[in-house]
Amino acid sequence: MENKFINKIDSNYSNKPATKIRLRKSLDFIGDKTSFKSALDIGDRSGLTEMMESMYQVKFDNTTGNLDYNTLDGNYDLVTSFEVLEHLFNPLFHLQQVKKILSKDGKLVLSTPLSKPRFLWSKEHFHEMSLSSIEALxxxxxxxxxxxxxxRVHPLTFYFKGVRPLLRLLFDKIQIYELEHLDE
Known part of the structure; x- marks a missing residue:
């Protein structure tokens, strides 16, 4: 079943100032001391995938298909999922699939927008989660x-281009997490 809301990354994506900030902040969060042998980047290959491969000297696999119902296979020491959850109908199913393929001592690094007033949501987002709701998930x-x-992902000058961008200065943040298996 084709999901008309799932978009491929357009060729201009990596050239946008906000994307460059997002890439740098994501790499800084992972850090250069991270060591792993196998890695999966959830979603389409992007400039960030290539940067991580170069930085860590490890090939990153990528997912294909619809993440709302396709199962994931493999075994990975590191799984990255940058701004994917908000585009899924069922983020819990997706996280359960990631847990299944994450090695016992593996890490999941995930980012998603922090919830903001609904009128500021992107039309492609089904979920924007508060700190408490995402941690409960x-x-x-x-x-x-x-x-x-x-x-924040925009250069400071972006926020002074109108009322809506100014509201984003107050509300628009990305939350990024390092997760591991819950002790069971």
Whole structure:
């Protein structure tokens, strides 16, 4: 079943200022001391996938198909999922699939927008989660939070281009997490 709301990454995506900030912040969060042998980047290959491969000298696999109902296979030490959850109808199913393929001592690094007023949501987002709701989702899916951070993705000048961008200065943040298996 084709999902008309799932978009491929357009060729201009990596050239946008917000994307460059997002890439840098995501790489900074993962850090250069991370060591792993197998990795999966959820979603289409992007500039970030290539940067991570170069930085860590490890090939990153990518997912194909619809993440709302396709199962994931493999065994990975690191899984990255950058701004994917908000596009899924069923983020719990997806997280359960990731848990299944994550090695016992593996790490999931995930980012998603922090919830903001509905009128500021992107039309492609089905979910934007508050801090408490996403952490409850992680718990139900069998993950614990190792660490978290928040960042903005637009250059400062962006926020002074009108009322809506100014509101984004107040509300628009990305939450990024490092997760591991919940002790069971």
């Amino acid at each position: 992680f718990d139900v899916a069998g993950f614990k939070v190792v660490r978290k951070d928040f960042f």
